[in-house]
Amino acid sequence: MKPALIDLTSISFVIAFALVLSPLAQSTTLAPLSLAQLTASAAAVVHAECTDNRAMWRDGEIWTVTSFRVLDNWKGNSPHEIQVWMIGGRAGPITSYVPGAPRFRIGEEAVLFLEPAPSGSFGGALSITAWGEGTFRIRRDPRTDEMRVTQDTAITPDFDPSSHTFRETGIRNWPLAKLKARVMAAESSQRRMP
Amino acid sequence: MNHKSRRDFVRRWTRMRALAMIFAFLFQCTVVPLASAYVRDFTVPAAGGCPQPQHQNVAIGSPPLARQWSTSLPNINPSSIVTVAAQGTPMQLNEIEATIQQAYAIWSGVSGTLVNASSFPNALGTLGRTTTQNACSPDPVNGVQTGVDGVNTICFNQNSAAFTTGVLSFTRIMVADAPSQVFGSAPPSIFPGQIVDADICFRNDGQATFATPGALATAPGAYDLESLVAHELGHVFGLDHSGVWRAIMFPFAPSPGTFFGDRPSVSAPDAPLSDDDRAGLRSLYPDPADTTDVGFISGRILPANPFALADFPATSPGEYVTGIFGAQIVAVDAATGSVVSATLGGWTCDAANPPPRFDGSYTLGPLPIGHSYVIYAEPFVGLVQPADMAGAAAGVCATGASPSCTVPAVNTSFGPRLRP
Numbered sequence: 001m002k003p004a005l006i007d008l009t010s011i012s013f014v015i016a017f018a019l020v021l022s023p024l025a026q027s028t029t030l031a032p033l034s035l036a037q038l039t040a041s042a043a044a045v046v047h048a049e050c051t052d053n054r055a056m057w058r059d060g061e062i063w064t065v066t067s068f069r070v071l072d073n074w075k076g077n078s079p080h081e082i083q084v085w086m087i088g089g090r091a092g093p094i095t096s097y098v099p100g101a102p103r104f105r106i107g108e109e110a111v112l113f114l115e116p117a118p119s120g121s122f123g124g125a126l127s128i129t130a131w132g133e134g135t136f137r138i139r140r141d142p143r144t145d146e147m148r149v150t151q152d153t154a155i156t157p158d159f160d161p162s163s164h165t166f167r168e169t170g171i172r173n174w175p176l177a178k179l180k181a182r183v184m185a186a187e188s189s190q191r192r193m194p
Numbered sequence: 195m196n197h198k199s200r201r202d203f204v205r206r207w208t209r210m211r212a213l214a215m216i217f218a219f220l221f222q223c224t225v226v227p228l229a230s231a232y233v234r235d236f237t238v239p240a241a242g243g244c245p246q247p248q249h250q251n252v253a254i255g256s257p258p259l260a261r262q263w264s265t266s267l268p269n270i271n272p273s274s275i276v277t278v279a280a281q282g283t284p285m286q287l288n289e290i291e292a293t294i295q296q297a298y299a300i301w302s303g304v305s306g307t308l309v310n311a312s313s314f315p316n317a318l319g320t321l322g323r324t325t326t327q328n329a330c331s332p333d334p335v336n337g338v339q340t341g342v343d344g345v346n347t348i349c350f351n352q353n354s355a356a357f358t359t360g361v362l363s364f365t366r367i368m369v370a371d372a373p374s375q376v377f378g379s380a381p382p383s384i385f386p387g388q389i390v391d392a393d394i395c396f397r398n399d400g401q402a403t404f405a406t407p408g409a410l411a412t413a414p415g416a417y418d419l420e421s422l423v424a425h426e427l428g429h430v431f432g433l434d435h436s437g438v439w440r441a442i443m444f445p446f447a448p449s450p451g452t453f454f455g456d457r458p459s460v461s462a463p464d465a466p467l468s469d470d471d472r473a474g475l476r477s478l479y480p481d482p483a484d485t486t487d488v489g490f491i492s493g494r495i496l497p498a499n500p501f502a503l504a505d506f507p508a509t510s511p512g513e514y515v516t517g518i519f520g521a522q523i524v525a526v527d528a529a530t531g532s533v534v535s536a537t538l539g540g541w542t543c544d545a546a547n548p549p550p551r552f553d554g555s556y557t558l559g560p561l562p563i564g565h566s567y568v569i570y571a572e573p574f575v576g577l578v579q580p581a582d583m584a585g586a587a588a589g590v591c592a593t594g595a596s597p598s599c600t601v602p603a604v605n606t607s608f609g610p611r612l613r614p
Binding site (some may be wrong): 041042059060061085086088093094095096097098099100101105115117127128129130131133153154181 | 277328355356361364365367368390434
């Protein structure tokens, strides 16, 4: 019975912890977007692998240009290699750090919601829609080898004292195939709209 | 036991083992100020050595912290900044400036720090105004494109390609990795890890609206300007996102039409902050005269089975991961149950023998002395993800520095555990 006791203890602690917390909904830097909104806002949605990172000065800012190998196009028709610009990075002796701006390791796989950089900046280069909201990191389940995704800004189950229920926002630990199906469905329904 | 029940037992036993894998030990409380590993960002000095926490130069005797805001406001309808005062009037500028001053006062209201307004009234310079629209990203200086002017600036009307769909505001921090470095028109840096320039940009294209505290009730769709500025100022002072829900440095802010925590007051100027925010500021700017918030708790987070770390590659020649890296370590006041402090644990660095070792070490503090604390460790698998701490983790090692190291992946393969 010990395992059950530990589970109860853990769950009780989580509930007690949640009870003292006020519900929060928005990121400091981001407006909340649903998966359908993300899909509609993005010009392209890709499953890609990071292959390179480099930083450069442009318009008085340091930008990190991350190269990705596109493994699967979910929306749009991105080329095999794409470059994504995110503000911040290290150029020479100086580091520009922007909290919340996604960074990627070489070899890391992710699903990215992409849009052209605003105002035609950087010759139509790509940027990530809503930063962390449009970034879904992929990891493999060590037991099943299944690929699962978690949104950078996903929210843990949030206990609502008034309804005594847990609310969950964001996408955590979904099978990759499930996310793809939802994105494709959202894209398909948007196409059908007049 | 049939096959199914045996399988259930194995599954439950495996889960129990996973929960039991992690525990904090070498648990000790000391009043000796140690170099702490807080949720801050780090810079490895260009000359090599241990990572240094990023912070502003507000040492006693240093020039006041230079700060300003751009009075150039978005000229769109409806306005991006809702105020009680009429749009486009001097009173509107005064109201916005009062909000910025209040947000600064939240941080300078924290006792036991070098930025405390009562103890060090000259730590922060006068909040200046500039009419320049692009003051947060100035033009090249002497033909060199730096974006650094040494003045911490807040801009509401600066375009940036960083504003993709959904992005409301961000803080850009420029950090030196050696003393005597000169960038743009900023004064030479004094120490590695010094923030030489930190600017805040708010979205200005009408896709988001912000309201001063006085106007928030009449603008339910607007974000509370004071809460957002206060959060971004935490970044200006060098704090990264905290995993503590109540902290103003938590990566998520209140919904539109609401504000974070309590409004500041004369008796509680730092009211919106949590104890974790206060501890973070004290760790970066400790007041040497403070005798209250000088307690530290340190220890290591280790797996019960060291073979659980066998898959991690070497972090530097001959050095392997010997503890949990990337756990959030939380101190809870045993008497009140409130979360007092949290930190990103997992590494230590001997100044005489760098680079960092990823041995599960952590240090919590500074904490009020004379209290009892319960400590727990949890993985970053909840609302706060490893990516939220990417900056804090990435700065621990630097490419090009000698000796170099490689930051291991954040370890999330364990369950929350309490101690004692």
